[in-house]
Amino acid sequence: MSLKKINELATKLGSVNIMEVCGGHTNSIIRNGIRDAMPKNINLISGPGCPVCVTTQKEIDEMINLALNGVPVATYADMIRVPGTKMSLEEARENGADIKAVYSATEVLDDKNRVFFGIGFETTTPMTAKLLENDIAVYSAHKLIPPGLLALSTDKRVNIDALILPGHVAVIIGEQEFPDLNVPQVITGFEPENILESIKIILDQLVEGKKEIVNNYKGVVTKTGNGKAQKIINENFKVVDSDWRGLGTIPSSGLEPKDDNLNAKIKYKDILGKTITKELPGCRCAEVIIGQIRPSECQLFGKVCTPKNPRGACMVSEEGACQIYHANRN
Amino acid sequence: MEKIHLSQGAGGEEMNELVMKIIDKINIKSDWVLGGDSAHINIGSDNLFFTSDSYTVDPIFFNGGDIGKIAFCGTVNDILMSGGKPLGVSLSFVIEEGFEHLSKIIDSLKKESLKYNIPIVTGDTKVVEKGSLKGIIINTSGIGIGKPFNKEIVEGDSVIVSRNIGNHGVALLASRYDFETDIETDSKQLVEEVDSIRNYVKLAKDATRGGIAAVLNEISEKINIGMELIEEKIPIDKKVKKMCEILGVNIYELANEGTMIVIVSKDDEEKTLDELKKFNQTVSVMGTISKTEKNRVIIKTKIGRKVLRIPTGNIVPRIC
Numbered sequence: 001m002s003l004k005k006i007n008e009l010a011t012k013l014g015s016v017n018i019m020e021v022c023g024g025h026t027n028s029i030i031r032n033g034i035r036d037a038m039p040k041n042i043n044l045i046s047g048p049g050c051p052v053c054v055t056t057q058k059e060i061d062e063m064i065n066l067a068l069n070g071v072p073v074a075t076y077a078d079m080i081r082v083p084g085t086k087m088s089l090e091e092a093r094e095n096g097a098d099i100k101a102v103y104s105a106t107e108v109l110d111d112k113n114r115v116f117f118g119i120g121f122e123t124t125t126p127m128t129a130k131l132l133e134n135d136i137a138v139y140s141a142h143k144l145i146p147p148g149l150l151a152l153s154t155d156k157r158v159n160i161d162a163l164i165l166p167g168h169v170a171v172i173i174g175e176q177e178f179p180d181l182n183v184p185q186v187i188t189g190f191e192p193e194n195i196l197e198s199i200k201i202i203l204d205q206l207v208e209g210k211k212e213i214v215n216n217y218k219g220v221v222t223k224t225g226n227g228k229a230q231k232i233i234n235e236n237f238k239v240v241d242s243d244w245r246g247l248g249t250i251p252s253s254g255l256e257p258k259d260d261n262l263n264a265k266i267k268y269k270d271i272l273g274k275t276i277t278k279e280l281p282g283c284r285c286a287e288v289i290i291g292q293i294r295p296s297e298c299q300l301f302g303k304v305c306t307p308k309n310p311r312g313a314c315m316v317s318e319e320g321a322c323q324i325y326h327a328n329r330n
Numbered sequence: 331m332e333k334i335h336l337s338q339g340a341g342g343e344e345m346n347e348l349v350m351k352i353i354d355k356i357n358i359k360s361d362w363v364l365g366g367d368s369a370h371i372n373i374g375s376d377n378l379f380f381t382s383d384s385y386t387v388d389p390i391f392f393n394g395g396d397i398g399k400i401a402f403c404g405t406v407n408d409i410l411m412s413g414g415k416p417l418g419v420s421l422s423f424v425i426e427e428g429f430e431h432l433s434k435i436i437d438s439l440k441k442e443s444l445k446y447n448i449p450i451v452t453g454d455t456k457v458v459e460k461g462s463l464k465g466i467i468i469n470t471s472g473i474g475i476g477k478p479f480n481k482e483i484v485e486g487d488s489v490i491v492s493r494n495i496g497n498h499g500v501a502l503l504a505s506r507y508d509f510e511t512d513i514e515t516d517s518k519q520l521v522e523e524v525d526s527i528r529n530y531v532k533l534a535k536d537a538t539r540g541g542i543a544a545v546l547n548e549i550s551e552k553i554n555i556g557m558e559l560i561e562e563k564i565p566i567d568k569k570v571k572k573m574c575e576i577l578g579v580n581i582y583e584l585a586n587e588g589t590m591i592v593i594v595s596k597d598d599e600e601k602t603l604d605e606l607k608k609f610n611q612t613v614s615v616m617g618t619i620s621k622t623e624k625n626r627v628i629i630k631t632k633i634g635r636k637v638l639r640i641p642t643g644n645i646v647p648r649i650c
Contacts, residue, residue, distance in 0.1 A: 033636045
């Protein structure tokens with residue numbers, strides 16, 4: 001039903017760029033063929049909500065360097081294939097570094113000597129906070145969605161007419177935490193019907209000239225979010241400025257452990273300080289992440305950069321825009 | 331050959347390439363026909379089939395099965411998928427010092443062997459120092475006799491899956507990550523299934539590592555033709571689907587150990603379905619062979635279309 005309505009509404013609008021912020025949405029959109037079903041003038045753009053994609057080259061290189069210097073490291077399995085300047089964590093492991101790929105941060109709860117490379121947004125942060133509570137050192141690349149959105153909306157390179165807001169993040173932080181960005185924004189779940197409904201709500205708003213934040217994940221997302229999760233984050237982390245791949249440094253958009261003794265960046269300052277980072281020549285992931293170019297506009301795309309041999313982060317993850325485009329190329 | 335990566339064993343594109351490199355490097359000409367789940371050679375009026383497979387799985391015991399069961403069923407199924415009738419299986423163990431579960435694994439192998447009287451006829455054991463492998467690795471080889479499936483595949487042929495998919499992968503991941511579930515592996519010798527449809531089969535393949543995503547892409551590339559699947563017709567148990575969502579894994583890429591893809595002509599579709607229904611009610615015609623989608627597997631969803639990709643890398647749960 002929504003699809004019919006979307007087609008109708010689209011005829012009343014020019015070209016519309018809707019960004020789905022969350023990698024989970026990108027996944028559902030692709031899995032259900034939603035992108036393919038959109039009218040020609042409705043562009044769904046994958047945003048910076050893929051944790052692997054926004055983690056910077058420097059952060060990855062520092063973790064590789066740490067592991068190669070004999071410090072046992074753990075991180076999410078998704079992360080270990082992302083290429084650093086010289087190699088990926090996976091290649092470092094092949095060279096003898098002790099790197100554990102985990103499904104859940106809690107798998108290293110009893111591993112006091114290991115450094116956990118914490119990545120992701122408000123959804124994965126509570127688990128990392130749990131590790132800090134248990135005196136496990138963390139290298140934090142955790143980022144916060146609301147300041148990220150704010151930076152995105154004020155970035156002159158970005159041209160976005162509306163946002164599909166991440167449902168899982170909203171469960172944690174609550175409806176009230178999303179900043180007003182002067183475009184329609186809809187908090188959305190992950191079922192295809194729910195996503196279509198949200199696109200319809202966005203187009204409705206655009207037709208009527210409205211710019212509201214709507215919660216279309218009712219019953220799951222509340223006004224104030226999950227207090228317990230917020231508490232454990234606040235108790236163990238402090239807000240700091242953070243670098244995002246593609247977006248640069250965003251004020252108050254990252255988290256570091258409150259306890260310096262558990263902050264791997266401080267604890268291993270000497271090793272990390274010697275890390276050499278160089279941006280990969282030719283890689284345009286940064287522009288892809290903010291929707292400035294399409295993956296196929298990158299010269300490396302499909303030639304030297306493929307899912308099997310990724311050169312940039314966006315080609316690694318199943319949610320990465322480049323990998324998705326690669327699969328659907330003709 | 332350069333350094334080996336973990337992803338080269340995951341059943342996807344990297345593994346195919348590694349296998350091709352090994353084959354190219356060996357490259358000894360013979361009368362054996364290669365390329366299927368087992369190799370075969372003409373021996374008068376019949377063909378002899380030969381296959382080999384090594385098994386390593388984490389954890390070794392999981393809902394509905396263990397490494398012994400899949401080691402036996404997997405090799406028998408590889409013979410069956412090529413058209414052969416299994417005659418006997420070899421069994422070799424590499425065991426880590428201190429391993430305590432061998433007896434249980436042998437019981438399970440014996441049970442499978444007795445089921446269709448396919449004997450275990452030769453084998454080997456090695457024990458290696460603690461830490462040099464994780465528990466146990468099993469190799470089984472099998473020989474069989476019969477006629478290879480070799481009917482020509484044409485546009486409009488039906489692509490059938492013998493039962494609902496993903497159960498093995500989910501049972502395994504659930505055990506690995508300590509999720510409580512009653513979902514069991516589908517591990518099974520497909521002896522009766524294949525026998526019942528032998529006359530209709532143009533091509534059969536069990537959807538093991540890499541799941542239907544790997545197998546369908548492999549078929550499509552091999553026969554140089556495309557496929558179009560209807561998502562709603564791909565049978566998936568509700569609980570398995572839910573579990574995949576919780577675990578954040580792509581069900582199409584999950585391994586199965588007793589599920590086969592069969593291609594038959596449109597005319598034989600009903601008969602094939604009727605036969606396979608006797609073994610599992612969830613059998614389904616999930617799509618057709620299509621020339622328009624050359625070498626690609628397309629899935630039509632309720633909403634649009636998408637490409638079924640050949641898996642790359644290792645299967646990892648998503649984190650957002």
